[in-house]
Amino acid sequence: MGEKLLMKGNEVIAEAALRAGCRHYFGYPITPQTEIAHYMAKKMPEYEGTFVQAESEVAAINMVYGAASAGARVLTSSSSPGISLKQEGLSYIAGAELPAVVVNIVRCGPGLGGILPAQCDYFQAVKGGGHGDYKMVVLAPSSVQELYELTVEAFNIADRYRIVSMIMGDGILGQMMEAVEFKEKENIEKIEKNWAATGTQMKREHNTVTSIYIEPEVLEKHNQRLQAKYSLIQEKETRVETYNCEDADIIVTAFGTVARIVKNVIKMAQKEGIKVGLIRPITLWPFPVDEFEKYADVPKAFLSVELNAGQMVEDVKLAVNGKKPVHFYGRMGGMIPTQKEILDKIKEILNK
Numbered sequence: 419m420g421e422k423l424l425m426k427g428n429e430v431i432a433e434a435a436l437r438a439g440c441r442h443y444f445g446y447p448i449t450p451q452t453e454i455a456h457y458m459a460k461k462m463p464e465y466e467g468t469f470v471q472a473e474s475e476v477a478a479i480n481m482v483y484g485a486a487s488a489g490a491r492v493l494t495s496s497s498s499p500g501i502s503l504k505q506e507g508l509s510y511i512a513g514a515e516l517p518a519v520v521v522n523i524v525r526c527g528p529g530l531g532g533i534l535p536a537q538c539d540y541f542q543a544v545k546g547g548g549h550g551d552y553k554m555v556v557l558a559p560s561s562v563q564e565l566y567e568l569t570v571e572a573f574n575i576a577d578r579y580r581i582v583s584m585i586m587g588d589g590i591l592g593q594m595m596e597a598v599e600f601k602e603k604e605n606i607e608k609i610e611k612n613w614a615a616t617g618t619q620m621k622r623e624h625n626t627v628t629s630i631y632i633e634p635e636v637l638e639k640h641n642q643r644l645q646a647k648y649s650l651i652q653e654k655e656t657r658v659e660t661y662n663c664e665d666a667d668i669i670v671t672a673f674g675t676v677a678r679i680v681k682n683v684i685k686m687a688q689k690e691g692i693k694v695g696l697i698r699p700i701t702l703w704p705f706p707v708d709e710f711e712k713y714a715d716v717p718k719a720f721l722s723v724e725l726n727a728g729q730m731v732e733d734v735k736l737a738v739n740g741k742k743p744v745h746f747y748g749r750m751g752g753m754i755p756t757q758k759e760i761l762d763k764i765k766e767i768l769n770k
Contacts, residue, residue: 420602427562428453428592431521431585432461434569435493437604440519441467442492444481446474446500449533450589451523454495475500479507486516487627489614491573495521498531498539502547508582509548513629515613515644517576519569520554521585523592526752534752535588535675540729543586544703551641553648554582555655556702558673562596568700574607579651586702588725589752590675651704658706659698663713666695668764671710671734672723673699676755680723683760694764702730710737719743719767723760726750743767 425433432454435443443458455471462469468485472478478494485492496504501522511518522543526536541547543556555575557568565587572583615625631637659677662684663669672680677698687694695717699706710720719742722731731746738744747763749755 420600422597422599424595425562425598426453426593426595427565427587428523429457430562430565430598431495431569432457433600434566435519435573436461436465437600438491438570438573439606440491440493440573441465442485442490443468443494444470444472444478444485444492445494445496446472446478448497448500450525450592451495451497451521453592454521458493475503476507479504479511482518482520483507483511483514483516486511486518487514487615489611489616491517491577493519493521495523497523497525497533498527498536501539501542505542505548508554509546509550509552510629511582512548512552512554512644513550514627515580516627517580517582519572519576519583519585521587524586524588526750532752533589535590535725535754536750536752537588537674537676537725538727538729538750539586540702540724540726543584544705544733552644553651553703554584555579555651555704556584556586557657558586558700558702559591560674560677560698562591562594563598565591566598566600570604574605575655577607577609577611579647580613581647581651586674588675655701656704656706656708657700658709659696659700660709660713661696661698662693663695663697663716665693666713666717667693668719668721668768669695669697669713669717670721670723670760670764671697671699671730673702673730676723676725679755679757680760683757683764686757686761687764692764692768699730705733705737707737710734711739714738714741717742719745721745721747721764721767723755724748725754
């Protein structure tokens with residue numbers, strides 16, 4: 419194995435991107451993700467890469483469009499309000515089928531909100547916050563080690579399918595420090611980008627990168643091709659962790675930071691004779707529907723625990739499809755649910 423270092427989550431994302439072959443970063447500072455930009459500004463010259471602090475988030479996402487059009491591995495990062503500003507550009511990038519990686523270290527909302535952790539951007543990420551019928555692959559790490567591994571994988575997925583991959587974390591993951599074990603060599607997929615606008619040298623027909631399709635018949639065919647690609651991604655790229663679900667009294671579902679809390683709740687519940695299972699979606703899109711279908715008949719009920727007013731719970735309900743009740747417990751505004759709160763909610767559901 420490679421070296422093991424104690425690092426902050428945001429810096430690990432940046433280091434992972436560099437190890438994955440990213441040589442272009444465009445962004446704008448906003449807490450709690452600014453360390454990603456700091457790290458890139460410091461390190462990118464060592465890799466003879468490009469770091470630009472753009473004049474705005476809107477400018478940054480359009481710079482991503484340009485670099486991705488030329489076939490480069492490119493990264494941008496922001497936090498919730500900044501991601502909102504990037505939505506038009508994200509839709510254009512999706513329409514042009516360009517690979518790129520976007521990091522959202524989520525903060526509280528709506529509005530300016532606060533820099534404390536939240537998961538209130540779930541709808542925006544998985545339902546398509548910009549205009550049109552498009553999807554992004556959305557990866558939700560729950561540890562600093564996963565921030566590293568999934569950032570590298572995000573670039574591979576982006577290139578493999580010509581799609582935007584989003585890493586969605588929160589202020590806890592971005593700011594916390596944990597030991598990270600880096601590989602000596604990353605598994606970087608080498609995919610020929612024969613569609614890229616790299617200059618023809620008069621040796622081939624020129625490539626056109628665009629999301630503009632004026633004729634309705636042409637635009638419909640383009641959309642149908644996108645939907646077929648999304649179906650393939652759902653089949654091939656769904657990632658999920660399941661734990662203790664086989665004969666669980668109740669199955670809790672959570673992603674990111676909250677899933678770490680739930681794992682401790684499982685231990686607490688076990689001491690009281692309550693068997694709690696966990697389904698942790700690692701890809702928020704594609705959503706791990708099959709796992710919920712697999713265990714739908716096992717527990718008395720499901721409980722979705724989130725740092726929002728109830729967003730992923732809608733996808734859980736769709737996946738469970740009425741076979742069992744689906745409950746929700748959430749905290750907002752940067753408040754974090756305690757283990758006792760979650761356990762009390764589990765007892766309340768089981769005692770009904």
